[in-house]
Amino acid sequence: MYVLCLHHRAHLLTLTRRRYFVTELLGTDLHRLLTSRPLEKQFIQYFLYQILRGLKYVHSAGVVHRDLKPSNILINENCDLKICDFGLARVQDPQMTGYVSTRYYRAPEIMLTWQKYDVEVDVWSAGCIFAEMLTGRPLFPGKDHVNQFSIITELLGTPPDEVIQTIGSANTLQFVQSLPKRQRQPLSEKFKDADPLAVDLIEKMLVFDPRARTSAVQALAHEYLAPYHDPTDEPVAGERFDWSFNDAELPVDSWKIMMYSEILDYHNVDQVSQEYTEPQPPPIDMAATASVSHPQ
Template structure:
């Protein structure tokens, strides 16, 4: 098919991009298993954006389902601390013609994995506050992120943060699988393969990231699956019978019985630079039993955030319709659903941030 008049084609690293003329100065900034990302300028708004092209989204049912889920999740997110869509487009005029589509998102300066060294307490406080505001929104929509790590927490130079990458996010009532979060940030119940863990797996990840920002190094740097669990229990202490009874896996129960009786470490010794309120919050988030961790909503009520808390940061989301998350459809059916979502996109008017902050960050 010929490109539509207001689209143009450009080859970038051996991949042909076909984008509306309003997006100029494309420059590749990332690539992964499922897509490539270019920065661009929207000539109408003069805004710098990030455009993601999915790699052959309709090559199979699995790829098409993943593409559909990512599109649906991004369309659903309307919170300043969660990445959302500014635009979605395809040059295809009809369902028969669609081969791919592009997702346009805000351009972010860097991510937390590239921010080196210890951060000052005011920066840590502001970044963790934003993580929890974003998580509260995601969780109240009925979604668990499950893959929180520094690399998918984008930040701008003014310290504003957005949660990225919903490729692995699933709604809370879908059956859970054990191998999701990057190992160092995995909650123990994910490592132990509980089938029905809750939204507090994300709170554990926030605790790990907060600890890393305070100390300037990864808190639990396990060499493998079991060493990760050992590193965790050297800090949290080995659990008692009440905890182990909750585990589905007999293998996990047996493993815990073989561990030395590590006591819980003193967090004020582990984090000598942290304030008393910061240490108290960390102690609440880094609890072995997920049932004992606070929700994002409760964590935001902690005194650590007294100077930041603002009800305008806590909008209520619509509930996410996950009826297709576990569906088995044909490739043509997934394609039809994707085409419908692309065609029905309406931009969401964004709220200008009223947060008064002079924090700056540089990688």
């Protein structure tokens, strides 16, 4: 599974008043990798596949990550990829609000509506990361949220009327209507050296209207990811994630018991998950990333 795992360390729960979650150690993250070297096609395919496989599982549990970016994607020497930092994650809710996600990877519906968005925001972020893997540069490096939206329209054109009609803020609507009308630019021109199948998948992931945007499940089935796609080895959650604990006011000992139980439950699931056959990664020289400092 391509979501960062918890490891059980009982002594940390019993010998200290502080509580720790211990996770597996991975050697680098995608941000470091992208700043250290260009990525070959097979790495891009394999990394994107793992990102989408992880999103399929997370979304099936009714969870939206909301802050997917290269520095939140950890990678080890075997090219195993893990999605981490669910600090902004929330249960799937059509009324979700808030100014979330790092600007470069922020879906337009967050900037436009501020009210109704769903798992599609993660697919947009994954599409931006995909584009960055192809070029080595962020696709939409906005200086602020206004500039960010303007840069998006320069490439994807003016939002369609059905998207503009969903804008709930009068100020946001006025801003969008004040922008010059722009035509969508061919992504084949933006990514001239990329595999045409890669360009086609990006076009499906970076769609203004989230209702028309491809899902993680659909993206996994795209021809570009055919070397790795196996629907029998792309699991979904057994049930929706229960966030009710998030608002609970409990004594410390109760939280301790809940944490302990969660870790034990996870390891039971982990034993079953060993039945899955992990896709074989291409070789990678992790030494090339050793001298790159961690992003701030």
